[in-house]
Amino acid sequence: MPKAGHNGKLDKSAERGLVISIPRLFLYHRGCEDALRAGDRVLTSHELASRIGRGMSPTQIRKDLSYLGSFGRRGHGYDLVVLVKKLARVLGLDRDWRIAIVGFGNLGHALATFLEFREEKFHIAAIFEEDPSLIGTTWHGVTISDTNDLEIVLPGLSCAIAIIAVPASAAQAVAERLVSSGVGAILNFAPTNLALAPEVAVRTIDLASELSILTHHLA
């Protein structure tokens, strides 16, 4: 979180008590879609909680949803269509997104395949690689470009999101070039912390970190 430099006490510009967890809203969204597919038309916070499983409590769900407005029917539950639409809007999942991938080795290729065929809302619209044997070839209709040409190729493709799947040593430079080519959000698989302007959304998935959480439990 970006924290203010103030050390005083008046810095509480709080205003909105927007205490909400986006990953949790995403779980709700998926749970609702599953329920819709199962034929439900209405859903209570209890039903959603047990569908999601894990430590989700009905109270938590209601609290979260209350921040989006009150559109449940007391004594009844939530209208599933209304709810899923609301969640999709908040999450930005009410439209499609074009994604650029930089680094088309094993991991980049796997991620592209996963997204293109399992996620309707996300489309691979640009691929960049350094390996000369891949440059110029196409993958499911997308031409693989030279990473060096990123500034030339990318700006025309309106990709707001990029995935970085290059070695850690190259990640920071790639990230900066992506941002100056119009990318506003980055999903980073390189095990390094990207230092970028604060308005750029960055999410780093660090395999070693995830594994160390597991080894900690086992130790």
Place this chain on the structure above:
Amino acid sequence: MPKAGHNGKLDKSAERGLVISIPRLFLYHRGCEDALRAGDRVLTSHELASRIGRGMSPTQIRKDLSYLGSFGRRGHGYDLVVLVKKLARVLGLDRDWRIAIVGFGNLGHALATFLEFREEKFHIAAIFEEDPSLIGTTWHGVTISDTNDLEIVLPGLSCAIAIIAVPASAAQAVAERLVSSGVGAILNFAPTNLALAPEVAVRTIDLASELSILTHHLA
């Protein structure tokens, strides 16, 4: 405010205030190793914070480290060798780990490659697949087994950690079979919540969830 005015139920006060974040300890560990490689022998909380970058504060670092005991030298800093050793012990990174992978499609293959060649402490020791054209072949010395034979093959290989890279519909069943074959921790890439005994550590990496965090920022 006075002490704990308890009007609630059980009082689970006192005890240890073990308020510690494992992902953060992992960042410290990596930061320390980088500093060691750079030739440092001693490190202050300030130096570590600026090395990690982002919103890490020296105070947070000192607070976290204080839970591991006090082994810094006041007015001086932390002995890097001592610190990295301590962190490794807590994180369970002071030994090697054998990992089983279930699902050797694009993603499983990419993860295996990433781990085997980029992470010293983690070794792929078992691979399971359903695709008949892969069963019986080997990957860097590891024979790919039929997922159906998991209960026969896995128990002898002492893999405490498993990675699930199968479709969501198969993940829960695979997870249960892994646990009954001796696995104690699971890194799950299937977009589904695994319901397992609470003593099994589970970490789910959900690509769609990560992307939705980004789309939320952009929306």
Place this chain on the structure above:
DNA sequence: AAATGTGAAGAGGTTCACAGCG
């Protein structure tokens, strides 16, 4: 009666301020 919606209490985690010690 059944479920939502929400102020208030409670936990949990972070930051402050400074004591403690090389």
Place this chain on the structure above:
DNA sequence: CGCTGTGAACCTCTTCACATTT
């Protein structure tokens, strides 16, 4: 002096209890 170590203040998020509405 500089930097660690830490109780206390503080802030954020979760849970409780119950008023509210269909």
